[in-house]
Amino acid sequence: ASWQHSLCVAFTPSDCDTQFVCNQCNGRAHPKEIKLLPPPARCEPNCTYYRCVQHKVGKVHVGCTVYLSRQSVNSKDAKRLSRSELLSSTDLFRVLQIWRDASQDNQAFMYGYYYLRPEETHPLPNKRFYKNEVVRSTLQTIVPVDDVRGLCSVVDGIAYRKGTPRGFKAHDVYVCEIRCDKRKRRFTTMPRSRVQFPTIICSRHFDFFDEPIKPIRTYCRNEDGELRQTDVPSVKSTCPSLSPGVKSCMSVLPQQPLKPSLNKIAEKLLSSLPPPKESNLEFLKRTKLLCRRRVAKPSSLLK
Numbered sequence: 001a002s003w004q005h006s007l008c009v010a011f012t013p014s015d016c017d018t019q020f021v022c023n024q025c026n027g028r029a030h031p032k033e034i035k036l037l038p039p040p041a042r043c044e045p046n047c048t049y050y051r052c053v054q055h056k057v058g059k060v061h062v063g064c065t066v067y068l069s070r071q072s073v074n075s076k077d078a079k080r081l082s083r084s085e086l087l088s089s090t091d092l093f094r095v096l097q098i099w100r101d102a103s104q105d106n107q108a109f110m111y112g113y114y115y116l117r118p119e120e121t122h123p124l125p126n127k128r129f130y131k132n133e134v135v136r137s138t139l140q141t142i143v144p145v146d147d148v149r150g151l152c153s154v155v156d157g158i159a160y161r162k163g164t165p166r167g168f169k170a171h172d173v174y175v176c177e178i179r180c181d182k183r184k185r186r187f188t189t190m191p192r193s194r195v196q197f198p199t200i201i202c203s204r205h206f207d208f209f210d211e212p213i214k215p216i217r218t219y220c221r222n223e224d225g226e227l228r229q230t231d232v233p234s235v236k237s238t239c240p241s242l243s244p245g246v247k248s249c250m251s252v253l254p255q256q257p258l259k260p261s262l263n264k265i266a267e268k269l270l271s272s273l274p275p276p277k278e279s280n281l282e283f284l285k286r287t288k289l290l291c292r293r294r295v296a297k298p299s300s301l302l303k
Helices: 083-088 157-162 242-249 260-272 276-287
Strands: 047-055 056-063 065-069 090-101 107-116 135-144 148-155 164-167 173-175 178-181 188-191 206-208 219-221 226-230
Touching: 056 090, 056 148, 090 148, 148 164, 157 164, 157 173, 157 206
Parallel strands: 135 178, 148 173
Antiparallel strands: 047 056, 047 090, 065 090, 065 148, 090 107, 107 135, 164 206, 178 188, 219 226
């Protein structure tokens, strides 16, 4: 029999009748770093893989999101950064694997991918973002664990509307729903079913809001690469008085005010057209689409 917490407490029962005594009653030390057993299929030699390792900022485990320093700094010389310094000098990084290399003084490394802030993506005039939105990038790399400067959380859109993960402040919780490919300069939506590490939405690990929020994408990137907040476009249009024919055509188009000259041209064109039913019938008669056409079968099928 296997127990799901056996790796966390370093306990390997030999059979089903073995009783487990907790660390507090037994007096043994609780393991701070949990090894990954069995190791992955593709593993490097002289490397021991872990589920989580101990760091100054806390436990760095597989699947977590961290603030990663852009410059490699020795862990002894690292200092606690302020909020502004943390945002300006760090990147968001999702951890996929953690291991220690015996050939490099048992130093810890991690493998994963980056998240991009909106001001780090390519500019699009109509692309808008949430206040704390990040974009998943296609860049994957290996970095030392000593470059971690803090812990944060990246959740999906459903969890972002319901609450925040327990143990994180509101400014350390980000939402990610799209993926960016800088080479193709394209954004794609990520379906929630394909998220590798979904957010655990339960009362033990999640703090729910009194009512779900309804965030609106009101931030966009300008040509200078800065993120600025824009006004929410109004649903009602401020178009001048139009004829019924122009209004029926404008219902399909985006609601934007027309210039007087364009309004006159549209009214003249619509007034010169015949009614829609007669024009459709005349077009069908001209093209003979109402007549049945016999399709000649190939001679090979008749044999």
